[in-house]
Every structure is written in structure tokens, then in C-alpha cells.
Amino acid sequence: MEQQRLQSLDALRGFDMLFIMGGSSFFVALSKFLPASIGEAIARQMEHTAWSGFTFYDMIFPLFLFIAGISFPYSLSNQQAKGIPRKTIYLRILKRGFILVLLGIVYNGALQLAIGEIRFASVLARIGIAWMVAALIFMNVNRLGRGFICAFILIGYWLLLAFVPSPEAGGADPFSMEGSIVGYIDRIIVPGRLHLTIHDPEGFMSTFPAIVSAMLGMFAGELVKSSAEKLTPMKKVGWLLLAGFFLCIAGKAWDVVFPINKNLWTSSFTCYVGGLSMILFAVFYMIIDVWKYRKWTLFFTVIGLNSITIYLAQRIINFDGISKFFLGGIIKFLPENLAFLVSSVGYIAVCWGFLYFLYKKKIFLKV
DSSP, rough: OOOOHHHHHHHHHHHHHIIIIIIIIHHHHHHTSSSSHHHHHHHTTSSSSSSSSSOOGGGHHHHHHHHHHHHHHHHHHHHHHTTOHHHHHHHHHHHHHHHHHHHHHTTTTTTTTTTGGGGGHHHHHHHHHHHHHHHHHHHHHHHHHHHHHHHHHHHHHHHHHOOOOOOOOOTTTTSSTTHHHHHOOOOHHHHHHTTTSSOOOOTTTHHHHHHHHHHHHHHHHHHOOOOTTTOOHHHHHHHHHHHHHHHHHHHHHTTTOOOTTTTTHHHHHHHHHHHHHHHHHHHHHHIIIIIIIOOGHHHHHHHHTTTHHHHHHHHSSOOHHHHHHHHHHTTTSSSSSHHHHHHHHHHHHHHHHHHHHHHHOOOOOOO
16 A cells, blocks of 8 residues: 655755755845844854854755655655565666766756866765665665664764874864865765865765765654554654654764764764754654644645755756846845845745746656
């Protein structure tokens, strides 16, 4: 029997993608109308941390990977219920991973640049590879074994970075951009250019802990999907919250010796963001799928059902130009801060209108 779709998952994915679709600019614009201390604090959360540390915006990418993990136990169960051979499922997993890697290279300008100038590492490639490996592990290893694999990756990654600095470090901190073994190995292995010249946040080495991010999502999906009688929907929420708080505490404790760092996707970062993702999913699941409060979710669901579409479309379609076509005449008469706010709302509206058209036509890009 096919599993019922988790509506909270589409809404959460849409909430996450909203910040890629102009939501961060909207909150920065809105922050200018708030008291300086509050506004500056909000604005800081809408940009990536330069190196170590954490902001809300650092969570957007790993949250998406976590969400991709949640959906896999449902997808696998549905395919097995339809009698799809195991070999075919493997091929689908590999195909999806390959397509995402390819789309990431195209997104980075492969159709325009010379080979040496192409950035092969990408957000989509990170999602494709990390999700693919996590899915293959999920299909072949039991829950306890997967837990040991997560621990092995996170602890092994920590020990590697702590005790094996870059041969080119020159005395630099092993967790710094210059001193990290991660950047050194990426410079040797990853073809093309690196995003930060000597380091790429989506490079080869930091993909290993990202696999754990996807696996954490699969643990969450497996829990929510469980049909065990003792696990009522609210108990599932409770376990998600408990796991989330535990991971957050573990991440903050680990931060003392292994800094929370998105660029390196450190083990502390993986735990901390995994915990926040677990908590956020628990809240969305409770409100939407347990309490059935769903009328407010359309805005996010429209985005969530075509998340890859809008990510790629922003690279191809000039949504900003379309927004200015309709609002440019008004914006030029507005004060600077209000103009920024209206412009950011206009951009989101144009993107959402495009996605709503696809939603009404039932056009969804699935990879």
C-alpha cells in the first residue's frame, strides 16, 4: 500500500527554499524598520558566517539535505510496495545522484566557461552525492549499524582535522581555511576552480559529514513512517524533539574543541544543525500532519513542490527584471528603505507567481 504523502514535508521544504527565493533579502529590508539593535541582529542572521560560528542562513542548505533524507524511507517503501525490483531502485538512486551533480555543474556555468574555470563542486552535487550514499546505506544497513556509521564518520572527521593539518599550513590553525587538511585535499582532488580559491565549502572532504546530515533525515523519516502501535503521532513528535535537543546540545558541547563551521561542515555543525532541523520538522509535522492545521501552508507548499525548479530558474530567468518592470515606476519615488522592502516583496511575488502557475498546471520537476 502506498504511503500517504507528508504534507508537512512539502511545506517545510518550501519554507526552507523561501530564503533562497528572496526571503533573506526581505528580512534584511524589514530589519531596517526595526530598532537598530534588533534590526542588526536579524540582518546578521540572513548571511553566512565568514568562517566559524553559526547564523540562521547557515542552516538553509543542510536543512534541505535533511529534508531530502526524510522523504527516502517513504519513497523506498512506495517503490517496494509496487514490486519494483531492488536493482531498479539502486539504478534510480544512482541516476538521481548523477543528474544532481550534472545540474550543479551546469548551474555553475559549464555551458559558458572553459574547463579550467568551471567550479565542479556545487550545492546540487553535495545534495546528490550525500543523499545517494545515505540512501544506499539505508537500503543495506540496519538502524543500529547506521548509527555506528554516523558516529564513525563524525568522530573520524574530527580526529582527521584535529591531528592532520595541511602540509601547507605553515603553523596555521588546523580548523582554519589555510591550515585545514580539507582544503588541501580538495585542491588536489577537485577539478576546476574552488569557490574560495584555496577551499570549497562544497568540496570532496566535507561531503562525508554531509552524508550524516542526510542520514539524520532518514532516521526522522523512518520514525514518522513507523506504524508501531505504541508510537502515536504525538509520541513521534516527542521523540523528534528529544533527538533534536540532544543533537543541539551535543553540537554545542563539541563546538568547544571542534568549532561549528559550515564551510568545513564540521561534526559539531552537523550535530547542531541536524538537531535544529529535527526540531523544526517536529513542529511542522505536529501542526500540519498531526493537528491538521493546513490552510496556511499553500504559500510554502507551492514553493516546496518545485524547489529544484526555482533554484535553477533563478539562474536562467531574470525574475528581478520582471519585478522591476511592474514595480520600477513606483519604487523610484519611494524612500530608500521602503524601496528595498517593496523590491524584495516584488521579487518573491514574481517567483511565487511562476511557481503557482506550474502548481495549477500540475507541472513538477522531479529529479
